[in-house]
Amino acid sequence: MKIAVCIKQVPTREWQPRIRDDKRWIRDEDVSYEMNEPDAYALEEALRLRETHGGEVVVCAAGPARVQQVLREALARGADRALHVEDDGPQAADARVTAGALAAAMRDEQFDLILTGLQSDDQGHAQTGVIVAERLGIPHSTIIMEVQVENPSTGSGQAARLRVKRELEGGWFQWLTMPLPALLTIQSGINQLRYATLKGIMAAKKKEIRKVPLPAGLAPSQEIVALALPxxxxxxxxxxxxxxxxxxxxxxxxxxxxxxx
Ligand SMILES: Cc1cc2nc3c(=O)[nH]c(=O)nc-3n(C[C@H](O)[C@H](O)[C@H](O)COP(=O)(O)OP(=O)(O)OC[C@H]3O[C@@H](n4cnc5c(N)ncnc54)[C@H](O)[C@@H]3O)c2cc1C
Structure with missing residues (x-):
């Protein structure tokens, strides 16, 4: 099974946000960054699926050069290789631009399964994964708490498909079956995270991070007018x-x- 995981680099939770004078963005000179929490669970789920069903795990991120830090961390935890849509420009790129960039980078790879986090810890629109699925013309399901693969390639003759558990409101859940290829947005807590071993960190240094240019013609549909601290x-x-x-x-x-x- 060929699996992609979209990983966003976000400011650490301990960082006290400070807003720029023009109020349109954060003052990012002294920010320290980490992997978006739901994305860490999405990565772990992908690694477990690979361990059970074989295949490869490719991690994808869009952003400036610093986002390679989270890609290296994912490679150290066990991902096989990485795609990086690198661009310093669009700090205020919205989910539409980001999803367009990620979908373009992933299109030719023909992934069986794409995992994203449910939402980012900073901007939190919870839209990027859904738009990626739309751009790639594949089905998606959101807020996933469990993933099972039915009819894996064991020679049963039937096409593999997913059985997934979605979280609904008020403590309710929903089970769905869906065909592959598909995209799932993963809820935090779906599994137990692993941490990188020293061996993994050393191995990550040799793994490929392929840079992909930002496609031309992607325009945001949202504009940040002003940020305010709660x-x-x-x-x-x-x-x-x-x-x-x-x-x-x-x-x-x-x-x-x-x-x-
Ligand atoms: C080339 C480029 C450069 C950018 N540079 C910056 C920057 O310097 N600073 C900044 O704050 N923002 C930057 N962005 C925008 C930002 O990364 C988000 O992509 C955008 O705001 C998406 O909305 P969200 O945070 O609400 O994500 P949500 O829609 O809430 O995210 C849902 C899920 O989508 C995936 N996802 C979201 N964003 C990314 C991403 N960038 N890479 C990989 N997976 C992602 C994750 O799996 C995440 O859990 C950049 C975007 C692009 C395309």
């Missing part, structure tokens, strides 16, 4: 009823409203 607010809610009722209601609110559980 203000801290506090809200008190009194939950009435018996201790049992209050505890039940507290758990419900934490789960469904605060999404803390």
């Amino acid at each position: 203000s801290r607010t506090k809200q008190t809610q009194i939950i009435g009823g018996s201790p049992q009722e209050a505890a039940r209601e507290l758990v419900r609110r934490l789960r469904e409203e605060a999404r803390a559980l």
